[in-house]
Amino acid sequence: MPHTQTQAHTPRLIAVSNRVQVETGVDNANRGGLAVALAAALRQSNGIWFGWSGKQTGEFTGQIAFQRADGVATATIDLEAQDIEEYYNGFANRTLWPLFHYRLDLTEIARDFAGGYARVNERFADTFSPLIAPDDLIWVHDYHLMPLGSHLRKRGFENRIGFFLHIPWPPPSLLMSLPGHRELARGMLDYDVIGFQSEEWRQAFIDYATVQFEATLEGETLRLGERLTRLLVCPIGLDVADFAGAVHSIAARQAETRLVVSAVGRDMIVGVDRLDYSKGLAERFAAYELLLADHPELHEKVSLLQIAPPSRGDVASYRQIREELDALSGRINGAYSSIDWVPIRYVNQGYSRDELFGIYRAARVGLVTPLRDGMNLVAKEYVVAQDPADPGVLVLSRFAGAAAQLPQAVLVNPHAIEDMAEGIARALAMPLAERQERHRAMLETITRRDVRWWSETFMAALAEEPEAALAHSNVADLREAAGAKR
Ligand code: ADQ
Numbered sequence: 001m002p003h004t005q006t007q008a009h010t011p012r013l014i015a016v017s018n019r020v021q022v023e024t025g026v027d028n029a030n031r032g033g034l035a036v037a038l039a040a041a042l043r044q045s046n047g048i049w050f051g052w053s054g055k056q057t058g059e060f061t062g063q064i065a066f067q068r069a070d071g072v073a074t075a076t077i078d079l080e081a082q083d084i085e086e087y088y089n090g091f092a093n094r095t096l097w098p099l100f101h102y103r104l105d106l107t108e109i110a111r112d113f114a115g116g117y118a119r120v121n122e123r124f125a126d127t128f129s130p131l132i133a134p135d136d137l138i139w140v141h142d143y144h145l146m147p148l149g150s151h152l153r154k155r156g157f158e159n160r161i162g163f164f165l166h167i168p169w170p171p172p173s174l175l176m177s178l179p180g181h182r183e184l185a186r187g188m189l190d191y192d193v194i195g196f197q198s199e200e201w202r203q204a205f206i207d208y209a210t211v212q213f214e215a216t217l218e219g220e221t222l223r224l225g226e227r228l229t230r231l232l233v234c235p236i237g238l239d240v241a242d243f244a245g246a247v248h249s250i251a252a253r254q255a256e257t258r259l260v261v262s263a264v265g266r267d268m269i270v271g272v273d274r275l276d277y278s279k280g281l282a283e284r285f286a287a288y289e290l291l292l293a294d295h296p297e298l299h300e301k302v303s304l305l306q307i308a309p310p311s312r313g314d315v316a317s318y319r320q321i322r323e324e325l326d327a328l329s330g331r332i333n334g335a336y337s338s339i340d341w342v343p344i345r346y347v348n349q350g351y352s353r354d355e356l357f358g359i360y361r362a363a364r365v366g367l368v369t370p371l372r373d374g375m376n377l378v379a380k381e382y383v384v385a386q387d388p389a390d391p392g393v394l395v396l397s398r399f400a401g402a403a404a405q406l407p408q409a410v411l412v413n414p415h416a417i418e419d420m421a422e423g424i425a426r427a428l429a430m431p432l433a434e435r436q437e438r439h440r441a442m443l444e445t446i447t448r449r450d451v452r453w454w455s456e457t458f459m460a461a462l463a464e465e466p467e468a469a470l471a472h473s474n475v476a477d478l479r480e481a482a483g484a485k486r
Helices: 033-044 081-100 111-133 148-154 181-188 199-212 240-248 248-262 283-296 316-336 353-362 377-385 417-429 433-448 451-463 466-470 475-481
Strands: 014-019 050-059 065-069 072-080 136-141 161-164 191-196 216-218 223-226 229-232 269-271 302-309 344-347 365-368 393-397 410-412
Touching: 014 033, 014 111, 033 050, 033 072, 033 199, 050 081, 050 111, 072 081, 072 111, 072 393, 081 111, 081 136, 111 148, 111 365, 136 148, 136 451, 148 161, 148 181, 161 451, 191 199, 191 451, 199 216, 199 223, 216 229, 240 248, 240 353, 240 377, 248 269, 248 353, 269 283, 269 353, 269 377, 283 302, 283 417, 283 451, 302 433, 316 344, 353 377, 353 433, 365 377, 365 417, 377 393, 393 417, 393 433
Parallel strands: 014 050, 014 136, 050 072, 136 161, 161 191, 191 229, 269 302, 269 365, 302 344, 365 393, 393 410
Antiparallel strands: 065 072, 216 223, 223 229
């Protein structure tokens, strides 16, 4: 039955994402940035988080399991094997993820994947519809669920429905290599608000929608016939207070001390990533190898710690990148190690947030060099973990969404190995005053644009009536939110 919205009280938030992973302590290490940020956002509202449990069932039943974990109410469903294979491993991870990270070479196009994606989005809509009250605000997350808004509209829901894209939106010419691209993008215009991590991704969406659908842009709102969709630049932030609180934890201190002791006076360089080809790990290792080749004076004086827990092991391209990195780190260590120095310590396991804090803090340089990344929260975490009196230096890819907000990092082109090696050398040699100045500026931005700012900004846009949004002239403010450097 169609629902209309009333403004009588603060509306409830229903967040929907592929996986629902509330903090459990143990699981913490392998959760992505979305989980970290969304749990914090939901705790502040009295919302529900709906999504896949991560479990497989023999046959899909649509049975919802309700729970409350760490102050967040969750509602989850199990999926059957074919759903997981075609929707999650297939269309989400083998088609959309590589394509949206500019890896057309790794993009697999298969009819079964597209069919599974459509089916699971319908299943999400069917099972979660009965939970929706007339004035609920619905906030859908990420590339797994792009058509969900359309499916809800087809079922008659008139609630305000928003969507946040955690990854890049690709340029039109790339998107057009996907069969069904028009339908996918057209469905996005059934949302009232779409949030992007950076102006670049938003502009790519505008470029596509204005040409393909002849939608018109009014301020920051796209109009297509009667439908209005506000396009927001709303970069995701950290739970800064919570993360910085790790400074007092025993685990953080122990991890920091262990690293400092094991580094025996050497400068530590650290990388922390999910093991994913978008993170540019092979290029990073090659840049470090070049650094060692060009700077013999650094031998035995520096050490790279790369932490990369495997992810998406069911997908062949992830197994390949893993093999490639094993070989590369082995080759570099074979060529440069001495009896008491190993140039790269390459670790395939996750760490708790507190331990990560200690590891970041012990490192003179933080290497965050994805080939393409929607945002990259590790970059922000590294900055927050530093000692302001003696901070380390962030070396950051120009192609991470975070670069738009953090121009004070040492920005590098991850495709140019020389540029990256040079960036690391600059970071290692940077004088204290310059390190302090850059750190202060980045910390200020990260603190001002934290996860609360992110969720409040998105929620405020979602709660606003479309016609009111049309009158907005805060594009400049949002540009400023995205870094003010374009
Ligand atoms: P991710 O691709 O997962 O997220 P990122 O934003 O860097 O990338 O978040 C990774 C999170 O996992 C960080 O909080 C980090 O601390 C944690 N993590 C990584 N390696 C870890 C390890 N070894 N042990 C423990 N924790 C580890 C997606 C998009 C990003 C976007 C986020 C949020 O790809 O572009 O920033 O969503 O929107």
